[in-house]
Amino acid sequence: MSETMRDFENNPVSQLEDYVIRGTACDGQVLAFAATTSHMVEEARRRHHTKPVVTAALGRTMTAAAMMGLQLKQDSEDISIQIKGSGPIGGISAVSDGAGNVRGYAENPDVELPLNKKGKLDVAEAIGIGVMSIVKDLGLKEPYVGSTHLVTSEIAEDLAYYFTASEQVPSAVALGVLVNPDESVWTSGGYILQLLPGATDEVAEMLQERCTSFPQLTTYLAEGHTPEEVLNSLLEGLDFELMARVPVRFKCNCTRDRVERALISIGEKDLVSLIEEGEDVDMTCHYCGQGYHFTIDEVKQMLEKARTQ
Numbered sequence: 001m002s003e004t005m006r007d008f009e010n011n012p013v014s015q016l017e018d019y020v021i022r023g024t025a026c027d028g029q030v031l032a033f034a035a036t037t038s039h040m041v042e043e044a045r046r047r048h049h050t051k052p053v054v055t056a057a058l059g060r061t062m063t064a065a066a067m068m069g070l071q072l073k074q075d076s077e078d079i080s081i082q083i084k085g086s087g088p089i090g091g092i093s094a095v096s097d098g099a100g101n102v103r104g105y106a107e108n109p110d111v112e113l114p115l116n117k118k119g120k121l122d123v124a125e126a127i128g129i130g131v132m133s134i135v136k137d138l139g140l141k142e143p144y145v146g147s148t149h150l151v152t153s154e155i156a157e158d159l160a161y162y163f164t165a166s167e168q169v170p171s172a173v174a175l176g177v178l179v180n181p182d183e184s185v186w187t188s189g190g191y192i193l194q195l196l197p198g199a200t201d202e203v204a205e206m207l208q209e210r211c212t213s214f215p216q217l218t219t220y221l222a223e224g225h226t227p228e229e230v231l232n233s234l235l236e237g238l239d240f241e242l243m244a245r246v247p248v249r250f251k252c253n254c255t256r257d258r259v260e261r262a263l264i265s266i267g268e269k270d271l272v273s274l275i276e277e278g279e280d281v282d283m284t285c286h287y288c289g290q291g292y293h294f295t296i297d298e299v300k301q302m303l304e305k306a307r308t309q
């Protein structure tokens with residue numbers, strides 16, 4: 001029994017906790033991920049005061065990042081999904097580290113749009129035409145960056161296209177967020193199925209059929225089904241084997257120290273003009289909304305640091 005399996009048995013994840021699972025099927029031809037992320041996305045909504053269509057767009061992106069974080073080998077590595085589009089949201093960024101900490105934000109959180117023709121939150125319209133980039137920081141000199149253009153701007157299809165076109169890994173992705181009438185998050189989750197090298201056409205076709213006939217993911221999760229049930233159902237009879245189960249949460253890595261360093265890095269000239277303005281400086285972390293207050297004396301000390309650097 002692997003270490004991961006032992007941990008999982010000794011530490012059952014509570015029903016109230018968000019988590020991601022990873023497994024394989026078809027003799028290793030298929031790699032599968034599934035996630036339940038309602039609490040994580042609700043926390044993002046609460047921090048950023050996102051309107052429903054933005055909650056859906058950000059929640060889908062963060063859910064995808066949470067699942068992709070399970071591929072990282074070290075807790076210190078991270079993976080980010082960045083979306084830039086012509087729509088009113090502007091951009092979305094979500095980052096997951098290897099320990100299940102996920103953070104994210106949308107450039108414009110207060111976008112409101114009519115529902116689309118299917119009666120759903122119009123994420124595609126809110127994002128518009130654009131590009132999706134995946135950045136993997138694996139602790140090497142340079143991060144790995146891959147980009148593809150958005151194909152539907154609904155995020156799941158765009159990510160599937162990215163995996164297939166940029167990483168040559170044919171993939172199926174489903175991501176969904178349901179929002180309550182009071183704008184809080186009802187349910188959120190997703191799955192990713194990937195064909196590994198050597199997968200047969202037969203397996204590819206079978207998975208495509210399974211995904212097509214699978215119920216609407218958010219409805220399925222809202223009925224109380226778990227990520228395990230999602231993958232067991234999608235991969236029924238295909239020797240699905242669960243390899244890992246990891247709790248995930250909204251958690252930012254910002255610290256006062258990090259924000260101070262960012263402020264120092266704006267350079268002497270800008271620090272001098274801040275000091276000349278004579279007012280305390282307030283900084284807000286984009287990713288989590290946490291505020292940091294610096295007195296004018298502290299800014300003066302930063303100027304000293306900038307000069308000696």
Ligand SMILES: [Zn+2]
Nearest residue numbers: 252254285288
């Ligand atoms: Zn932060």
